[in-house]
Amino acid sequence: MPGPLSHVRVLELSRVLAGPWAAQTLADLGADVIKVERPGAGDDTRAWGPPWAGEQSAYFLSTNRGKRSITIDFEQPEGQALVRKLAAEVDVVIENFKVGGLVKYGLDYESLKAINPGLVYCSITGFGQDGPYAKRAGYDFMIQGMGGLMSITGQPDQEAGGGPVKVGVAVTDVFTGLYATVGVLGALAHRDRTGEGQWVNLALLDVQVAVLANQAMNYLVGGKAPQRLGNAHPNIVPYQAFATLDGHIILAVGNDGQFAKFCQVAGRPELAQDERYATNPARVAHRKELVAILEMLLEQRTSRDWLGALEEVGVPCGPINDIAQVFADPHVQARNIHQDLPHPEAGTVPTVASPIRYSATPIEHTVAPPTLGQHTDAVLGEALGLCAADIAALRDKGVI
Numbered sequence: 123m124p125g126p127l128s129h130v131r132v133l134e135l136s137r138v139l140a141g142p143w144a145a146q147t148l149a150d151l152g153a154d155v156i157k158v159e160r161p162g163a164g165d166d167t168r169a170w171g172p173p174w175a176g177e178q179s180a181y182f183l184s185t186n187r188g189k190r191s192i193t194i195d196f197e198q199p200e201g202q203a204l205v206r207k208l209a210a211e212v213d214v215v216i217e218n219f220k221v222g223g224l225v226k227y228g229l230d231y232e233s234l235k236a237i238n239p240g241l242v243y244c245s246i247t248g249f250g251q252d253g254p255y256a257k258r259a260g261y262d263f264m265i266q267g268m269g270g271l272m273s274i275t276g277q278p279d280q281e282a283g284g285g286p287v288k289v290g291v292a293v294t295d296v297f298t299g300l301y302a303t304v305g306v307l308g309a310l311a312h313r314d315r316t317g318e319g320q321w322v323n324l325a326l327l328d329v330q331v332a333v334l335a336n337q338a339m340n341y342l343v344g345g346k347a348p349q350r351l352g353n354a355h356p357n358i359v360p361y362q363a364f365a366t367l368d369g370h371i372i373l374a375v376g377n378d379g380q381f382a383k384f385c386q387v388a389g390r391p392e393l394a395q396d397e398r399y400a401t402n403p404a405r406v407a408h409r410k411e412l413v414a415i416l417e418m419l420l421e422q423r424t425s426r427d428w429l430g431a432l433e434e435v436g437v438p439c440g441p442i443n444d445i446a447q448v449f450a451d452p453h454v455q456a457r458n459i460h461q462d463l464p465h466p467e468a469g470t471v472p473t474v475a476s477p478i479r480y481s482a483t484p485i486e487h488t489v490a491p492p493t494l495g496q497h498t499d500a501v502l503g504e505a506l507g508l509c510a511a512d513i514a515a516l517r518d519k520g521v522i
Contacts, residue, residue, distance in 0.1 A: 124483070134217075190492055213240070241319040246298060273286065276350045295326070309322050370425065371441060465490040
């Protein structure tokens with residue numbers, strides 16, 4: 123069944139993560155995504171291995187499912203002309219060059235808008251199109267630091283192992299890709315009503331500040347910059363990891379009723395009646411002494427014992443899995459999150475399915491991330507009407 127965006131064609135001029143993540147999400151929703159890559163090299167992440175599936179790096183595979191790859195050298199005027207012709211035939215362009223980086227090629231928004239007024243053009247940069255940092259390159263790691271995320275991630279400075287820590291996945295890039303997808307969908311809805319395209323701009327730093335969420339508001343309302351709390355939560359207690367007799371579990375008590383149930387299971391029902399711990403605000407105020415009591419209780423029983431007893435009474439809790447354990451989890455397997463896709467060189471390659479579940483237009487993953495230039499001839503013939511001789515001539519010149 124066609125996806126909800128099967129009527130949309132996307133031209134992707136981006137590489138690495140944020141832009142390709144947005145384009146892959148649109149491809150998951152059914153859009154025809156044409157990824158333009160450099161001849162001979164392609165997206166930087168093609169070389170970011172090991173590990174490899176055939177000659178494809180795992181990194182590249184993670185963010186290019188469902189696309190078609192064409193190779194065009196738009197350093198050459200003929201290559202620029204080809205990309206402009208493609209841009210005239212698409213609904214969306216996604217690019218993540220530095221501010222103004224595509225102007226010299228005539229591939230910036232104003233140039234392409236002139237030939238395709240309904241175009242939705244999405245630019246992803248480190249710091250946005252204006253402001254004192256606009257000309258700087260932006261990378262996820264540095265943005266996690268500049269945007270405050272590392273100030274609230276890791277153990278407190280005064281504790282062993284304390285200090286700033288980045289998140290284990292490039293979450294600023296991923297969030298930016300998702301916000302870019304939302305922005306593109308909103309612009310397409312506007313175009314459907316008015317016929318008017320527009321320029322959608324995303325900045326990694328803007329996104330990182332936006333996803334500080336409650337921690338940003340904790341500062342703006344309270345006037346005090348939040349600090350690193352390790353695995354603890356700034357607004358809820360107990361909501362953190364605890365050591366058990368044989369490992370660790372996460373205890374995620376979200377309300378006073380759940381805390382009372384936990385105290386019953388722990389054999390300390392009186393804690394829920396103590397005015398210091400009876401309500402969440404009181405527990406936050408007395409965090410240090412309460413956590414010390416809970417640490418002594420939890421280390422007396424095994425993780426399996428705690429998880430079984432707490433799940434039985436509806437207290438949120440869970441194990442701390444490594445990634446191998448994640449994919450071995452029976453629920454993850456039942457949700458069919460790991461899928462294998464046919465690949466022209468590697469036989470099959472794995473993918474992590476989109477988490478979006480539609481009732482009327484279910485997402486189906488059938489197209490593996492492309493090999494470099496796999497679809498150049500097909501796209502140029504189909505979208506631009508070039509014949510085999512025209513394509514061969516462009517290839518002889520090194521344009522494609």
